[in-house]
Amino acid sequence: xxxxxxxxxxxxxxxxxxxxxxxxxxxxxxxxxxxxxxxxxxxxxxxxxxxxxxxxxxxxxxxxxxxxxxxxxxxxxxxxxxxxxxxxxxxxxxxxxxxxxxxxxxxxxxxxxxxxxxxxxxxxxxxxxxxxxxxxxxxxxxxxxxx
Amino acid sequence: xxxxxxxxxxxxxxxxxxxxxxxxxxxxxxxxxxxxxxxxxxxxxxxxxxxxxxxxxxxxxxxxxxxxxxxxxxxxxxxxxxxxxxxxxxxxxxxxxxxxxxxxxxxxxxxxxxxxxxxxxxxxxxxxxxxxxxxxxxxxxxxxxxx
DNA sequence: TCTGAAACTAGGAATCATTCTCATATTCGA
DNA sequence: TCGAATATGAGAATGATTCCTAGTTTCAGA
Numbered sequence: 001x002x003x004x005x006x007x008x009x010x011x012x013x014x015x016x017x018x019x020x021x022x023x024x025x026x027x028x029x030x031x032x033x034x035x036x037x038x039x040x041x042x043x044x045x046x047x048x049x050x051x052x053x054x055x056x057x058x059x060x061x062x063x064x065x066x067x068x069x070x071x072x073x074x075x076x077x078x079x080x081x082x083x084x085x086x087x088x089x090x091x092x093x094x095x096x097x098x099x100x101x102x103x104x105x106x107x108x109x110x111x112x113x114x115x116x117x118x119x120x121x122x123x124x125x126x127x128x129x130x131x132x133x134x135x136x137x138x139x140x141x142x143x144x145x146x147x
Numbered sequence: 148x149x150x151x152x153x154x155x156x157x158x159x160x161x162x163x164x165x166x167x168x169x170x171x172x173x174x175x176x177x178x179x180x181x182x183x184x185x186x187x188x189x190x191x192x193x194x195x196x197x198x199x200x201x202x203x204x205x206x207x208x209x210x211x212x213x214x215x216x217x218x219x220x221x222x223x224x225x226x227x228x229x230x231x232x233x234x235x236x237x238x239x240x241x242x243x244x245x246x247x248x249x250x251x252x253x254x255x256x257x258x259x260x261x262x263x264x265x266x267x268x269x270x271x272x273x274x275x276x277x278x279x280x281x282x283x284x285x286x287x288x289x290x291x292x293x294x
Numbered sequence: 295t296c297t298g299a300a301a302c303t304a305g306g307a308a309t310c311a312t313t314c315t316c317a318t319a320t321t322c323g324a
Numbered sequence: 325t326c327g328a329a330t331a332t333g334a335g336a337a338t339g340a341t342t343c344c345t346a347g348t349t350t351c352a353g354a
Contacts, residue, residue, distance in 0.1 A: 018302080020349090071219065164331095199335085
């Protein structure tokens with residue numbers, strides 16, 4: 001799936017930005033992970049970029065529609081590749097350890113959510129309303145540790 | 148709806164905590180607002196409690212199941228009364244100004260979400276899975292300011 | 295190939311919500 | 325009323341994120 005990099009490069013150029021090695025490293029890290037990664041994890045460690053570069057480049061990539069900031073209850077943010085570079089999905093969050101997994105739900109539920117969401121949002125005077133469904137529970141290993 | 152305070156007191160006692168004036172003030176502020184309030188807003192201003200008290204007491208109230216922490220993309224958290232003190236609802240978030248409004252969706256959508264969510268979560272080894280649906284769009288006044 | 299402007303990088307300082315500490319004040323039961 | 329447990333609040337500490345700035349790289353045009 002090296003095609004991703006071609007798409008990323010195109011989108012960056014569209015907003016007048018370059019696809020530098022640092023940015024490619026971030027995209028690669030997110031692609032390999034497959035799940036949303038905590039921002040601090042991208043900064044330290046051996047392959048770690050300087051934190052100022054991490055934050056600056058994630059902001060650029062987000063603005064170009066390449067990555068997406070994932071908000072959980074943790075004290076830091078997580079990032080993942082934008083949905084149109086992967087596929088539409090939702091997040092299954094462990095309320096104990098904070099781990100985030102990607103999941104998909106049946107298409108008929110997606111359809112009825114999309115329909116309802118835009119109706120409800122429009123009624124409240126909001127426009128361009130999209131939805132975000134998170135599943136929040138306790139993962140297997142946290143259940144076991146709790147015994 | 149002063150009954151709320153009776154319920155709150157009971158729940159606090161259940162976890163060995165007192166219903167002090169500060170805690171009552173927080174519950175009152177959340178009840179009056181009706182929408183999730185940013186934590187910093189509870190801390191300053193005239194009726195503002197000292198910030199250390201705000202954070203400490205919100206933690207106690209959350210643990211007693213009286214308030215609920217609402218996570219948005221902003222750099223601070225918001226709190227609201229727990230759903231069983233109000234009623235089940237979702238959040239309509241303005242992606243531009245961060246404003247949060249409560250909304251409800253049709254019961255049949257709620258039912259199918261609940262059903263799907265526990266099935267999908269169980270398949271991934273998660274237990275006690277609940278859901279959280281957020282609607283994200285642009286509110287009327289932000290659309291106007293953008294012109 | 296050379297050159298200047300624009301874009302990038304990275305170290306570290308600054309911000310700011312949140313958490314922690316601790317001395318004092320309050321509450322509740324006996 | 326007394327004492328132990330709990331609550332309060334001022335300020336320090338923490339840590340993610342943002343800002344600043346000086347040096348580096350890239351790219352287009354000559």
